Amino acid sequence: MGLLDADLRIKSIIDVPLEKLSELGIDSLIIDVDNTVTEWKGRNVEARAKEWFLSIKEKGFKACLVSNNNSGERIASIARQLGIPSIHRAGKPRRNAFIRALKILKSKPENTAVIGDQVFTDVFGGNRMGMFTVLVDPISSREFIGTKLMRLLEKLVLRDKKRSRSSNERN
Numbered sequence: 557m558g559l560l561d562a563d564l565r566i567k568s569i570i571d572v573p574l575e576k577l578s579e580l581g582i583d584s585l586i587i588d589v590d591n592t593v594t595e596w597k598g599r600n601v602e603a604r605a606k607e608w609f610l611s612i613k614e615k616g617f618k619a620c621l622v623s624n625n626n627s628g629e630r631i632a633s634i635a636r637q638l639g640i641p642s643i644h645r646a647g648k649p650r651r652n653a654f655i656r657a658l659k660i661l662k663s664k665p666e667n668t669a670v671i672g673d674q675v676f677t678d679v680f681g682g683n684r685m686g687m688f689t690v691l692v693d694p695i696s697s698r699e700f701i702g703t704k705l706m707r708l709l710e711k712l713v714l715r716d717k718k719r720s721r722s723s724n725e726r727n
């Protein structure tokens with residue numbers, strides 16, 4: 557497997573197979589922020605994701621947010637909402653921030669998974685640290701696909717309305 561290949565690909569952080577990770581000896585999670593936990597540059601964490609963060613703690617997992625974003629205030633505020641530590645301006649895929657996160661988590665690479673939406677920062681960075689890597693679909697493109705689907709449905713509905721209106725007119 558190459559350094560750009562994630563060990564696991566899933567839709568969203570809430571789909572992380574925690575039991576499987578436990579079986580692999582993993583109890584620490586390094587989690588990306590933008591498009592993994594929030595929308596790009598967002599501050600809002602979906603209720604489902606908040607619940608997930610509560611559930612991982614109950615299951616004995618430690619977690620740390622690690623973001624390349626420069627806004628320390630925003631990243632810290634998200635981390636506060638979730639009750640976990642954070643690192644901003646991380647410079648992933650470089651090793652430095654991963655090493656800092658391991659210190660915060662009091663963990664080792666073999667007991668740690670990196671979860672994120674980007675291959676060249678999260679997956680590549682995690683793999684070269686010897687960590688388990690999990691690639692998620694980016695939140696905003698997920699929404700974008702949703703939006704596109706809604707538009708398509710709208711179109712179909714509007715077309716049907718037009719049709720029924722013109723057939724009513726004819727009748």
Ligand SMILES: [Mg+2]
Nearest residue numbers: 588590591673
């Ligand atoms: Mg990201």
